[in-house]
Amino acid sequence: MAKSAKSSSLAPAAPAALFVGAAFVWPLVRLCAAAFAKGDEAAPGIVRLFTDAYDRRALGHSIVFSALVALASVLLCLPGAIALARGRFAGRSLLRALFAVPLSLSGVIVGFLAVAMLGNAGALPSLLHASWLRGSAFTVGGLAAAYLYFEIPRATLTMEAALAAVDEGLLEAARTLGARPWQVARFVLLPLCAPAMRAAFGVTFAASLGSFGVALILAARYSLLPVELYRAFTGTLDDSLAAAMALALAVVAAVVLMAAHRGRR
Amino acid sequence: MRIALDQIRVDFPGHRALDGVSAEVASGTVTAVIGPSGAGKSSLLGVLSGLIAPDGGAVRFDDEDVTSWPAERRRLGVVFQELRLFDFLSGRDNVGFAPRVEGAAAGERQRRVAEALALVRAEKFADRPARVLSGGERQRIALARALAMRPRALLLDEPFAALDAELRRNLRDELRALIARLGLTALLVTHDRDDAFALASRLIVLRDGRVEQAGDAAALYRSPASEFVATLLGEAMLLPIAARDGDRAQALGQWIAVTGSGSRAVLRPDALEIVAEGGGWPAQLVDARFAGSRWRLTLVGPDGHSLTALTDELPAAGARVAVRPRGPVHTV
Amino acid sequence: MKTAFIAITLISVSAFAADDVVIQYDCIPNYANWGGVTALYKKKTGVTVPPDPKGSSVAMAALEKEKAAPRADCAYYSGAIGVAAAQKGLHQPYKPAGWDKIPAGLKDKDGLWWTVHTGTIALVVNTRALGATPLPKTWDDLLKPEYKGKVTYDDPTWGGTGFTFVYGINVLKGGSATNWKPGLAWLKKLDANVTRYPRESIYNDVLRGEVAIWINADGNGYKMKWVDKGPVEVVIPKDGTVSMPLVMGMVKGAPHAAATKKYFDWLLTPEAQGEFARSFFRPVVAGTLPAELAQKFLPDAAYAGVKNLPLAEMATASDGLKKAWLGEIGKK
């Protein structure tokens, strides 16, 4: 076999692999074990997660809520992402910076921003004299708005990166073939953007699912799994249930991300 | 420097890239390795440059076995197909790379860089960042970078593939003059016969990892060892031979002078001439177009065989003509 | 992997020098003025007692989880949770100087826990947020539809005050240490009017009017009214309520034991007790409640119906009642 002198060895990657193994893979294995262990409870955490109506609903809420937020953010941000990826206009890099900064905000800040803006004593209700907005931060709608705020930067920048490869010449070709603007969008642009949108959906879904700070601060009566996980882990010391919830979050997020990134590169 | 390859074998998962290739590049000559894509050309270049360790066989520079030498010790000036310039450096710093790693003193470095840039006439744009140069400019810088190393030989991998026809012809002529002037040994890897004939005096024809034929370029063109070589090196019409009598053979009902012991005659368009009716194969003129310096005629010969001829003048329209080889025809 | 952690820990040397810190679980700055007390202690001794957002139940849970390698030095609990922690063997005995000034019923005979100040479960009402709805007078008023979405109490699995209320209302409604049905039934009815069961201090939310009625310690209400000048009134329900001692305990295996003992001693000094009093939590050491603060409390008559609950019984029932509350109300 020609050991082509070209292919360099993967040795430099060993330390990083060992680290991720010891700090992530091994703990995840222990997490699975804990989730399936009964301990002094009636049944293993993973079973109780699905038999207990409240916790099951929290898991359901988390998945549905994250999916809706991810879908909304992808559709909302597609035009902007196309402009950022394809357009050459002044201030483009400034605009991208305005998205990059909020991207690095952690959930807890976004939760606080929501309360500051839409709380009972929030700034927006008084600035806009819209009393119906008062306290809306603590409703499901407020929670969705906060999550959307949290995901817009992520969706936009993920799609922008993926859209750089879109060949605009195809749109012009379609026009020369008689396609009207909406037909160009529907039959050429959308298929071209589909991989980027799928990737962005995966990333925003996983981020929403795992987002803990926003839910902790707004903690409306709409139960979300990360908060129940926090309660199980710190409040009732139910390690097996906490492990099961953590495992559920991890598996759902990983599966959706893998599916969204199928066929990338 | 004389380069010799002895029974070189290279296996990659799933296929054998080079299967016992032996060849020689005489010192001071320019040899071209030609073959379709997948024939093993780039593997050969990899083995020569030291970037690929062969599974078998030996590489010798002037009778010294260098098979195990790493690329950085071989001092072969390689101009890659993708050029592979250091885009984070200027043109000038690219050219200065080899002298720098060699540890040459600053003054010496500047002198060698200036000399290399002059050779390829790249002084004007040398100080701009490499990534903003045009295709032709990047090509010159890549060549200068190899020359600045004062290489023992040049390895050129499809050097003109990415350039447009006109630029290609200029650079080709310049490179040919440059190599001659420097007396360099060079090996060119290409799938384009025009490049091969323009630069190389000797050819090595590669097919599926084996040497199909090697030797003087003109000899290979005129007397190819196989149909593969014949069609690779030029446009060829292959006529079946009905009968053979010593150095004469009968094809399409006419007796013609032949060489070689093949069963089919290799006719080149430039080796056919148009004569009055009865002087050769009776043919009907079907199409004629002016191909730059000469006329390209398409004719239909006996029992429908199509013949192509390159001639200086155009026969009168509708005239009944005949086609005849100018000299002996090689058979494969 | 162990060595890697030690290496990483060594690299990231904690920003704290060895003993100029005391880690107190449940040290919420604007609850019972812990912010002011710890700031005063730091000014006096340079020792930092960092703030900690844990409620009493979560603090006890954290101590249980870290039993093998304790992180905390001491913990502050509302009511019986501290006694429960002592029963679980999480504390080590220490009788701070001034031990004898603490009334008998409010301290453990072995020094495993002791009361630092006391409060009373009451209704902390933001009148602006309540709007036109009249002030509730009794517990049963809270069940009326006009209080829908206006009532809140801390999740008992998070905070001790919440637990003290849940246990207390059960006793008031005829339940006992082992029979929780009356209390849970009443709380189930109240659930219709409850906005949310927070798992963090919502002092600011109440002050800003995010929340109308907060069932919590009376001291917080008085502080909002007199110190923060918020539109807040304190209501002691006519059909009785319960007192709530706030206890402290030293963690078994506390990393900074010496510093903790000095800290505990200081907490019972008139200076510290006076600082606590500024948040209208009644100091446990008699005579340290300044007169001008005392007269801002509701008249003693309002406190006539306040029951003192037997802490030991309450402690043993704590885990069970919390799970029952979760099952019936928390997780519905």
Add this chain to the structure above:
Amino acid sequence: MARRIRPMILGGALSAIALAVVLVTPLVIVVGAAFVPTASLGISSEEWVAGAGAGRAFRYVLDTYGHHLAVSFEVALVAGALAIALGAPAGLSIALAGRRRAARVLETLLTLPLAVPGLAAAVALLGAYPGRGGDLGLLVVGHVLYTLPYAARTVGEAARAQELDRVLEAARTLGAGRRHRFRLVAWPALRRALGSAALVALAVSWGEFNVTFLLATPSSGTFPTALYLTYTTNSFPVAAAATTLLLAGLVPLVLLALKVGAEPEQGA
């Protein structure tokens, strides 16, 4: 040069600008609230400690949570350094190894943590290494888990974009040994990517909350955990001041990362 009017781009740009305004306005209002003593926005509950003036709010935050700021700074530096030390060589060697299966498997392994929510990773870490909760080492490990993948990916993509494997081969044919190849080719080619990866790692660690919240204790909490404290227990101006301090660390890091990471503009 005639610029083709591209309606799609125009529409897209406007919607991007609108979204940017939605994103930035709350931040501006909150940062503003930290400087302007807005009694209306929230009654200060530390009237006698923080006082009304903005300066007092910042001083209150620094007095009360200064330690958390120090821990955040320290954890970010250590985690950032480890992320680069482990991630960069890994990203580079994976990129240079090209199509081999082992390289692709390694690449997936290294980016796996990003697929899993921070909270779950923290629970897993505490489960696998009990008793180490609150130990700064575990906190740093949690942060490295979420910064190492960025470093590996950024460096790897930079190497692939510049076809570094081929350029290194060219350098070898020009006589450059291993040391020269690193110093004169790999380093200049990847310097930008490394810089941007380091800055991103610092920014991620500085703002990290999901992994940190369960791993931290009062003495080893980073500033975001202090932020949570101010949101729940302090007045609005103090919370706004704390948020401003966090942004003061975050914004420069992010903008610098963008600038350092940006490709040199094509063209003269």
